[in-house]
Each structure stands twice: as structure tokens, then as C-alpha cells.
Amino acid sequence: MMKAFKKRGALTHFQILSEISKQDPHLKQKDLANTLGITIQAVSENIKTLIEEGYITSKDGRSPYKITQKGIEKVKKDAINLRRYSDSVLETMNHFKTVWPAIANEKLKEGEKVGVYMDDGVLYAGKVEASATGTVLKNASKYHDVPLGGLNGTIEMNVGEAIIITIPNIKDGGSRATDLELIKRVYENGTQHGSKIDRVATVGTVARSVAYQLDIPISIEFAAAQATANAARKGLNILALSVGEMTKAFVRELEEEKIKYNIIDGKK
Incomplete structure (x- = not known):
């Protein structure tokens, strides 16, 4: 998922280009070093590479630095990849949340222990045997959304x-x-x-x-x-x-x- 940042220094390049894209004419290598938490020497080496690859322009390798159209396209592409990766991480982290929403497959009462399962891509809860269980936090009628707490076990879900x-x-x-x-x-x-x-x-x-x-x-x-x-x-x-x-x-x-x-x- 992080293909854009697999190459060594790729993430640093993305960060430097992102900072330069803000078009601060007074931006110095020292400022970049402080922002990124790396040495000035590392900033200098990365800027040299970015200039050689046509992502930024500079006079004698010194500020002011300007991002090129090629650099803008690279930042956009890398930002989209980073967002996708972040979304996938957040989706994974949702499995650890304390309250889960599900669809009630029958009338459920607060405090009842229910089975939790996937069907047709949708999470359901009901008085059935399942590999995962939870506790109903609020009353819910059939097909209404029901909040669940105290989830235990594993929700069986085959990949299609x-x-x-x-x-x-x-x-x-x-x-x-x-x-x-x-x-x-x-x-x-x-x-x-x-x-x-x-x-x-x-x-x-x-x-x-x-x-x-x-x-x-x-x-x-x-x-x-x-x-x-x-x-x-x-x-x-x-x-x-x-x-x-x-x-x-x-x-x-x-x-x-x-x-x-x-x-x-x-x-x-």
C-alpha cells in the first residue's frame, strides 16, 4: 500500500516537496531540517537529488526553491497513496473500537448477549450462535441499527x-x-x-x-x-x-x- 515510499528517502522527498510547495521565499535548508527532524546535510543531499530529477528548481542549489509542475504531480500522487494507506489503517483500527454498529436481525433488548456475524457484506447481530459475540447497549427493533459493546471472538469473513x-x-x-x-x-x-x-x-x-x-x-x-x-x-x-x-x-x-x-x- 505504501509503494510510493518503498524507495529509500522517498518519504523525505515527499516531505521536502510538500514544504517547498507552500511557496515560502524565505524557506532555508535549516528550516527544512528543523521541520523534518533531520540534519542540514541530509536536506542538502535530498534537495540536490530533487533538482536533478526535475522536481524543484533553484539557483546554485540555494533558496529560494520552487516546485515544478512535475514536482506538483508527484506530491499529489504520493499524497493520494498516503491517504489510501491511512484509510486502510483507520479501517483496521476500527476493529478495536469499544462500540460497534450492527443491523439487528430481530428485536433485541439492552443487556442481551448476541451473536455477531457477516452476511452479504453486512454486519448483523441476533440471538444466534456465532464465532463472535457482543452485548446490546440499547434496545433495537428488527433491521434497526444496534450498538454493541464487549465484543469477543472473531467475526468470520471470507474474502470474495x-x-x-x-x-x-x-x-x-x-x-x-x-x-x-x-x-x-x-x-x-x-x-x-x-x-x-x-x-x-x-x-x-x-x-x-x-x-x-x-x-x-x-x-x-x-x-x-x-x-x-x-x-x-x-x-x-x-x-x-x-x-x-x-x-x-x-x-x-x-x-x-x-x-x-x-x-x-x-x-x-
């Missing part, structure tokens, strides 16, 4: 799979050049292991048209690649209809989350 079917773009024939029977068969038969398809993702107008023609319900259509990976991580199996080069975004997200996937050519 993804099937990506690539569809020709409109220049290559669009839905007319798509093997609709193949897509229908995959949707009905499910994953390679025989598990049913829980959600369908579409990217592009042609993909939407294919789903309409086959009367396949669309569940995911915005930020589809990331949403597909998130859904699979919660145990759902996803069928993604992707037009042309858009498949690369799915592959990138699924591999980053270590989700099993299969790519099928949907062209006739």
Missing part, C-alpha cells in the same frame, strides 16, 4: 473473488461485438469455485448497455475498481464489466488488496 469481463469499446463494435451469451452464462454460473455473484460493477457506457440488455442489476458504477476491491474484501463476489483499457484499474486495485480475480475476454 472478482471476475472481470473486458468488453470492446464503441470503436471496436461495443455491445454489438460483445459475447452476450458468455456474460450471461458467467453471471448465472458464478465464480470458478461455483459461488454466486453478489454484486455487478460496470465501467463505461457500453458496459452499462450490456447489463441493460441482459437484465443484469448494476450494483457498482462509480469508483468501480476501488469499490469492487472493497466489496470483495468483505466477502462478496463481484462480476465487473469493463470497457477496454479500464480493466487495468481493476487489476491494480485487486492486486493491491490481494483479491483473487479472473479476466475473461468478452469479445465475440
